Amino acid sequence: MAVVPYKDQNEGKKAQVATMFNNISKRYDLLNHVLSMGIDIIWRKKAVKLLKADQPKLILDIATGTGDFAIEALALNPDKVIGVDISEGMLAEGRKKLKKRKLEDKIELQLGDSEKLLFEENKFDAVIVSFGVRNFENLEKGLADMNRVLKPGAKTVIIEFSKPKRFPMKQLYNFYFKHILPKIGKIVSKDNSAYTYLPESVQAFPDGEDFLQVLRKVGFKNTQCKPLTFGIASIYIGEK
Numbered sequence: 001m002a003v004v005p006y007k008d009q010n011e012g013k014k015a016q017v018a019t020m021f022n023n024i025s026k027r028y029d030l031l032n033h034v035l036s037m038g039i040d041i042i043w044r045k046k047a048v049k050l051l052k053a054d055q056p057k058l059i060l061d062i063a064t065g066t067g068d069f070a071i072e073a074l075a076l077n078p079d080k081v082i083g084v085d086i087s088e089g090m091l092a093e094g095r096k097k098l099k100k101r102k103l104e105d106k107i108e109l110q111l112g113d114s115e116k117l118l119f120e121e122n123k124f125d126a127v128i129v130s131f132g133v134r135n136f137e138n139l140e141k142g143l144a145d146m147n148r149v150l151k152p153g154a155k156t157v158i159i160e161f162s163k164p165k166r167f168p169m170k171q172l173y174n175f176y177f178k179h180i181l182p183k184i185g186k187i188v189s190k191d192n193s194a195y196t197y198l199p200e201s202v203q204a205f206p207d208g209e210d211f212l213q214v215l216r217k218v219g220f221k222n223t224q225c226k227p228l229t230f231g232i233a234s235i236y237i238g239e240k
């Protein structure tokens with residue numbers, strides 16, 4: 001059974017995820033930085049640095065949301081970053097941010113499904129995703145399509161939540177994620193389910209070696225996992 005945001009509804013995971021992010025889009029950035037105490041910003045910076053030697057010129061940011069990872073990727077001095085997302089609400093917030101920061105010529109945000117990308121194969125110098133893959137309806141299909149649009153030898157860099165394994169971080173994290181975060185999330189986002197879905201979807205999602213196995217299954221080579229901050233999140237790297 002897939003973990004979905006709204007358990008009492010009949011829609012599939014993809015439609016529910018899009019609705020959920022549309023609902024919380026206006027509060028998403030604020031909640032992200034408050035609930036992670038700003039660590040998410042450091043994680044994205046660290047992930048982008050891993051692509052420095054590759055000097056990618058055309059970058060695809062999957063599940064771009066409000067565009068934070070796409071903006072961070074500008075540190076690599078690419079010609080262009082294209083961000084795709086299934087939530088028009090998140091993209092609308094992203095577009096406002098790009099306009100304010102005068103970044104519209106560098107970053108293009110498009111409505112699109114990561115499991116059915118409308119790009120030809122071997123197009124991108126890098127494909128990046130932060131906190132997106134956990135939300136895919138079909139993980140293997142999404143990762144396989146990311147592989148398809150990458151140039152041979154080019155890399156994907158993925159950030160996703162993972163589960164700390166050791167005492168006392170495991171216990172602290174579980175308490176925070178299950179009891180504190182859903183309460184703050186509910187009050188600020190005004191969505192009853194979004195921040196319950198977050199810990200539940202992390203719990204059900206493959207992390208560490210399990211995730212690397214899925215990456216290899218869909219065709220990625222030289223896969224690596226770099227745990228961040230006691231294993232609360234991890235960066236995964238794979239090469240086409």
Ligand SMILES: C[S@@+](CC[C@H](N)C(=O)[O-])C[C@H]1O[C@@H](n2cnc3c(N)ncnc32)[C@H](O)[C@@H]1O
Nearest residue numbers: 021063064065085086087090113114130131135
């Ligand atoms: C937690 S947000 C992450 C946004 C951004 N990458 C960040 O780091 O803040 C997850 C995003 O994934 C998007 N998403 C989920 N499934 C998707 C899919 N199949 N294709 C494209 N976007 C998807 C959601 O709409 C949402 O905006």
